[in-house]
């Protein structure tokens with residue numbers, strides 16, 4: 734796909750809409766096709782910081798455990814640094830960023846004229862579906878693979894099919910954090926739909942369908 738080499742995408746959507754899983758799959762697809770797109774997940778970046786016990790990680794963990802957003806400036810600096818890495822020079826998908834208007838504005842400022850966003854894809858899905866998806870989600874503590882107790886179970890309960898690692902429920906997928914995350918999405922992130930809609934770059938995708946169907950449509954939308 735010719736456009737893939739210069740794709741600069743934002744995947745927008747509520748927690749549980751499937752944007753992380755899809756971004757990973759899209760990145761794998763393009764890597765296999767020989768024109769890699771870097772998958773830039775702020776969630777993964779933050780978890781790596783938390784795991785390493787960095788100053789940023791310790792600060793971020795406090796917010797994440799409560800289901801709150803990590804402050805804008807912290808995230809903005811982290812993404813700016815990440816986007817300058819060599820693997821992100823040609824093409825990338827931002828997953829989990831921007832999450833607020835100030836973050837979207839900072840991203841625009843950081844991307845000069847010919848570097849502007851090429852695609853903003855909104856994953857649309859009813860809230861009650863999200864709650865079921867999030868509460869059943871389990872993550873491999875070793876390789877980061879994402880499973881689900883009902884929708885995508887592992888062969889052996891609690892053990893990752895891919896690497897044999899132990900599955901954990903992320904602190905922000907616990908019931909007390911889910912309600913808070915969805916509320917944060919409604920108040921802070923949903924306004925970005927209007928922000929990008931006004932600029933004509935927004936494409937909506939119905940994310941309440943099987944991952945394979947969503948994936949195929951996503952590839953079409955990214956052409």
Ligand SMILES: [Zn+2]
Nearest residue numbers: 873876893896
């Ligand atoms: Zn694993």
